[in-house]
Amino acid sequence: MLISHDGTTATEVQHQQDATADVEKLKKRQNALTRTIWTLIMIGGFIGLLLMGHVYMMILVMVCQTVAYREVTALFGLATTELSTQDKQSLKDKDPWSKTLNWYFFAVTNYFLYGESIIYYFKHVVFADPQLVPFITNHRMISFTLYVIGFMGFVMSLKKGFLKQQFGLFCWVHMTLLMIVVSSHFVVNNILEGLIWFWVPASLVICNDVFAYIWGITIGRTPLIQLSPKKTVEGFVGAFFSTLVFALFWGTLFMRFNYMICPVHDLGISAWNSTQCKPNPVFVWRELPLWHPFAIFMSTLLGRTITAIPYAPYHLHLLLMACFASLVAPFGGFFASGFKRAFKIKDFGHSIPGHGGMTDRMDCQFLMGVFTYVYYSSLIREHHVTVGTILQTIVSGLTVDEQIELVADLHRYLETQGIVVP
Amino acid sequence: MLISHDGTTATEVQHQQDATADVEKLKKRQNALTRTIWTLIMIGGFIGLLLMGHVYMMILVMVCQTVAYREVTALFGLATTELSTQDKQSLKDKDPWSKTLNWYFFAVTNYFLYGESIIYYFKHVVFADPQLVPFITNHRMISFTLYVIGFMGFVMSLKKGFLKQQFGLFCWVHMTLLMIVVSSHFVVNNILEGLIWFWVPASLVICNDVFAYIWGITIGRTPLIQLSPKKTVEGFVGAFFSTLVFALFWGTLFMRFNYMICPVHDLGISAWNSTQCKPNPVFVWRELPLWHPFAIFMSTLLGRTITAIPYAPYHLHLLLMACFASLVAPFGGFFASGFKRAFKIKDFGHSIPGHGGMTDRMDCQFLMGVFTYVYYSSLIREHHVTVGTILQTIVSGLTVDEQIELVADLHRYLETQGIVVP
Structure with missing residues (x-):
């Protein structure tokens, strides 16, 4: 601010204020421009990466x-308000490991989680490579060992006087x-189950x-939640109905593309390859x-015979995902708002020009991603049993005697069903 | 303390000090007695529950x-030192939900985790009960929904001025x-995999x-770690070798009992039933x-022919578990010590007379339990494939045409192996 408490006249103050x-x-205005430009860059980049393939989405x-x-x-x-700046400096000097340990835990967690996804979705690829097999069969043991090393490192880095901070x-x-x-x-698992489970x-x-923003600035009046004064009930309700309609349109638009709905089997494909799956x-x-x-009634109204509607x-x-996106996912945003208010910051960072931090853009996406995964894996995913996988299990898991027993049992079972094996 | 700064004479002070x-x-002395009595009660109770069966161990x-x-x-x-007692009281008054939410999250986490264990280990029992099936097939969806309800409750309970606390x-x-x-x-999973994986x-x-205590008080001199002044290098090293020997003895003692080594299939059994498994x-x-x-050389030494040793x-x-128990698990204890020191408390609570809190006794057990589970499931667990389970998969997962195809494939495979199916 330019206004000072020195001996300036009232007119001068007025001028300065203007x-x-x-x-x-x-x-x-400049900020709005930056924001718009970066919104377009993000949307464009997002669509570009989507077309380039699953790997690029995962990298994103x-x-x-x-x-x-x-x-x-x-x-x-910011959370350590008890300490003076001097104390913080001396903590940094005496505890050079804290930053290293942060990123070590980050790396270990990612190693564990990406490993789990890769093993689950690419069994057929990774088990074919003999060099990878020991890493796969012992993946959890290796991850746990790495974590424990970090844990021991943390305990060894503990310093009297800084314990609470550490x-x-x-x-x-x-x-x-x-x-x-x-x-x-x-979210990565969703991508691997088919891009539509991430994109939509x-x-x-x-x-x-x-839509919450649009409805809010047009007809919004009643404040919704104490923590975010800009959010209104009208915006919340309006966005709910708008999202329901948008979901039906958007989903119908993308469910026609095999590229979007097929689970990934080959990471090399992009939108320009033809993808096939059942x-x-x-x-x-x-x-x-x-x-x-x-x-x-409908036939009379529309002037042509209608007996059924396609779906x-x-x-x-x-519709259920739209409900979650508009009724529950915003709580992720409220959580982030409350958190920012607790530490008296406006944004989590400055990673995206005009938008604040990455976390500010992602707050609701995390909750939505977990919901989609749980929903998909509980209610939608099919557990594929094929002749090939069963044959593999039989050959690798049963003794010869058991295999012969199984064949006999199968013959008997099929006979009781009235089926003659050629 | 009885010593006061008023006008007492030197002799009186001496008397008071005595x-x-x-x-x-x-x-x-009384404390040592209480401690000993409760140690015996705990050991007795532990062995009693062990003999009564898996359910009692899980309840423990x-x-x-x-x-x-x-x-x-x-x-x-204790962590909220910034707040005055008055503020804390007013936080309690204004946020009656915090305690409820704590226990809600505890209940949801347990529902999720126990459910996962029960579904994994008792598939054959729970899938037989039609009333349970919807809870099992949607277990993750239900758990996630319950968690999200708690999360939304937390966000709605947020109050300006107490955000940092909340x-x-x-x-x-x-x-x-x-x-x-x-x-x-x-740890519960370890119990279900066979009591020996928990007990040993x-x-x-x-x-x-x-042993760390015994070696420490007898020959201990060199301090081991700044955070726990009573721990010595001699205790640490002595305990390591003692634990190796003890492990071999203790494991050999219990591996002879089917009751200890069989994975649980029926929760009704106790040590007095006869348990059978491969x-x-x-x-x-x-x-x-x-x-x-x-x-x-050995034969000459012992005076009888020795060509091999049984193992x-x-x-x-x-031996590997003993190494973890004596080299890594103590870090769980160091972690707890550092934590207690950070908050300037002697014990986590007073749950066990003479021993302090439950957490004080359990600190290393948690780390050991996780290690045993990861170790067991990575390196020891067998994935049982039986004729019965495969037949079930074939009947429920394949179409009749696929079943016929499989039989033909199996015949062909067995023929290439030179095996004639009767």
Whole structure:
């Protein structure tokens, strides 16, 4: 601020105030411009990476989580208000390991989680490479050992007089790992289950944000939550209905592409390759027969015979995901708002020009990603049993005598079913 | 203290000091007695529960983790040194939900983890009950929904002016859940994999503690770690070798009982039932042939022919577990010591008379339990493939055409192996 308490006259103060207001206005406009430009860059980059393939999407998630992790762990300094600046400096001097340990735990967690995903989704690839096999069969043992080494390092770095700080940082690091890195792991799994399970939920969250803003500035009046004074009930409710409609449109648009709905089997493909898979039944169109009187009414209204409306089970799932994106995911944002207010900061960082930190953009995405994963794996994923996998299990897991016994049992079973084996 | 700064004479002060010393001595002796009595009660109770069956062991773990969770979450008050007592009181008045939320998160975490264990180990039982099936197939979805409800409750309970406290408590609760409740889950899994995987590792930790104390008070001189002045290098090293010897003896003693080594299939059994299972190969005795000159030397020495020594692979695993129990698990104790020092407390609580809190007794057990689980599941567990399970998969997962294809494939495979199916 330029206004000082020295002997300036009232007119001079007025002039200065006007100038300040002009500067503020200019700054705001410039900020809005930067924000818009970077929004377009982000959307463009996002779509570009989406078309380039699963690997690029996974790299994007990895970059986002790394930036968010850096932002949140860097904030720990603010949590230690008890210490004077001098103390903090001496803590830094005496505890050079804290930063190393933060990133060590980050690396170990990622090693463990990415390993788990790769082993689960690329069994057929990784088990074919004899050099990788020991790493795969002992993956959890290796990860645990690495973690324990970090844990022992932390205990050995403990210094009298700084214990509270060090335990606080340890807790902070683990919490950040849980909320950012573990969530991102589920987002990566969603990508591997088919890009649509990542793309559509992420879009729904963004759509809900945008509509909450639009409804808020147009008809918003009633404040929604004490922690975020700009959020309104009208914005919340309006965004809910808008997101429901958007979800049906957006989902229907993308469910036609095999590239979007197929689980990944080959990381080399992009949108320009042709992808083939037997689509999950939720994407298969079927007909919903209408109640007879209603069908007659609709036929009269539209001037052509309508007896059923086409739908896919995915539409029901879209509506449920839209509900989550607009009713529950915003709580991730409220959580982040409360957190920022607790530490009296405006943004988590300055990673994206005009947008603040990465964490500010991602707050609701983490919750949405975990929800999508749990929802997908509980209600939608099919456990594929094929002749090939069973044959592999039989050959590798049973003795010859057991194999002969199985063949006999199978013959008997098929006979009781009235089936003659050729 | 009875000594006051008023006008007492030197003799009177001396008398008072003597009296105080006597009282202190009496107190110490009484404390040692209480401690010994409760140690015996604990050992007796532990063995009693062990003989009564797996369910009682699991209940014991559940009780221990609940007490430890209560102790650690209760300590959160000490972490908020910034607040005056008055502020703390007003926080309590304004935030009646914090305690409810703590226990809610505890309940949800346990629901999730125990559910996972029960589903994994008792598939055959729970899938037979049609009322349970929806809870099992949607277990993760239900757990996630319950967690999200708690998360939303937390966000809605946020109050301006207490944000830092509330986020601190949230972080603290999650950290405690991670370190105590999740660890206990692995201990429960160990029990279900066979009581020996719980009993022996837990004994090793206790044995190491006892020997570190014994070696420490007899020949201990060099201090080991700044945080725990009573720990000595001699105790640490002595306990290491003692634990190795103890492990071999203790493991050999218990590996002969089917009750100890069989994975649980029926929760109703106790030590008085006869348990039958095909033992895991690590418990099967075999012969290690000796190097010829060494065999001759040993035979001459002992006066009878020795060509090989009997062993089981479990002995190797025992040595590795003993190494972990004496070299790594103590770091769990150092961690707890540092934590107590950070908050200037002597014990985590007063749950066990003469011993302090439950957490004080359990600190190294958590780390040991997780290690045993990871070690067991990576290196020892056998994935049982039986004719029955494969038949079930074939019947439920393949179409009739695929079943016929499989039979043909199997015939072809067996023929190439030179085996004629009768």
